[in-house]
Amino acid sequence: MTSTVDAPARRTAPPQITAGLLVTLALLSAVAPFATDLYLPAFPQMVDDLHTSPTNVQLTLTAFLLGLAAGQLVFGPLSDRYGRVKPLVFGAAVCVLASVVAVVAPTIEVLVAARLAQGLTGAAGMVIGRAIISDLATGRAAARAFSLMMIVGGIAPIAAPLAGGFLVQPLGWRGALAVILALVVAMLVAALVVIRETHTEERRATLRANRATEGSPLRDLARREYLGHLVTFGFAFAVMMGYISASPFVYQTMMGLSSAQYGAMFGVNACGLLAMSAASARLAARVEPRRLAGVGLAIIVTASIAVLTLAVSGVPAGWLALPLFFSVAGMGLVFGNTTALALSAAPRAAGTASALLGATQFGLAAVVSPLVGLGGEHTATPLGIAMVCAATVAVLGFAAARR
CATH class of the missing domain: 1.20.1250.20 (MFS general substrate transporter like domains)
Incomplete structure (x- = not known):
């Protein structure tokens, strides 16, 4: 029995x-x-x-x-x-x-x-x-x-x-x-x-039965918490996509690195992202996701401003390596936490909410990628401008998402 x-x-x-x-x-x-x-x-x-x-x-x-x-x-x-x-x-x-x-x-x-x-x-x-x-x-x-x-x-x-x-x-x-x-x-x-x-x-x-009292699950997608974190996630990814698109020219053409050295630098920055993601996972048990995401955004904004400042100042291109590393590493505190915050705000329509996150991510990536090359392959100024603008919008979305 x-x-x-x-x-x-x-x-x-x-x-x-x-x-x-x-x-x-x-x-x-x-x-x-x-x-x-x-x-x-x-x-x-x-x-x-x-x-x-x-x-x-x-x-x-x-x-x-x-x-x-x-x-x-x-x-x-x-x-x-x-x-x-x-x-x-x-x-x-x-x-x-x-x-x-x-x-x-x-x-x-x-x-x-x-x-x-x-x-x-x-x-x-x-x-x-x-x-x-x-x-x-x-x-x-x-x-x-x-x-x-x-x-x-x-x-x-x-x-x-x-x-x-x-x-x-x-x-x-x-x-x-x-x-x-x-x-x-x-x-x-x-x-x-x-x-x-x-x-x-x-x-x-159950969701269908509750529509009469709670409304359509799609209404969750109009909540400020969801939309704000959607904007934060999408424009933070736009910052990284700007870096990815411009990185061959910044590291190889401007810094004079070989293709192998470029691959190594790209790998170092990616390891920074992975390390920060691991730290985020470890801290998530005792720190609120929004606080972790806020720290990540602060790192990204600071690094983006540094990239733009160095790009317009005319200093040797090698100085760009450090703020680019931190701009990528900071994403490890932003992506996972803002994804969780966005989907937690729309639990009744998680599939559609996830779809909008992905569509926004790749749509903004498609827009940003050609913009960073507008000044040619010998300047990082368009990259710096794109990073600062995208990071600023991400912060505004993050602020709007607060209850």
């Missing part, structure tokens, strides 16, 4: 944020940066093999990023309506098919279409992963979980370019895309084996 009662209880126990779940969700989010960066060293090969132009090859990246932004707006609301697992499995399955087509694409047109589909469906893991954590935790627990996710997921932007440089030579561009296919297959397996439903039918039914 005891085993008969206990077995169903074990099967119906609510999912918990375990280390395995965090690693799995981080890997789901890491598929996107790997799919973005892993094959970049193969662009010259692709031009020759597909008999096309560099501009057309660049379109394969643009199509993927556009799909990634749009896909989050699709899969976020779907996960609110149908649960987290079904849209995740569907997205991962279609992404596997799109990845197969990308590997065997006979023409650049087919490859661009496959990459667009890959981005649209690959976005499911990124947006639904955030929603799953929001289903299971709020406040400090959510902030710690998002910060820990950043430690795992943050390795991908560092590892992907390095891995691509080693893989492209022996495997070619199709081999690099085959590695991405393997990662997408792993995403599908994880969705089927590891991820359990956190937005259950009972939970969705």
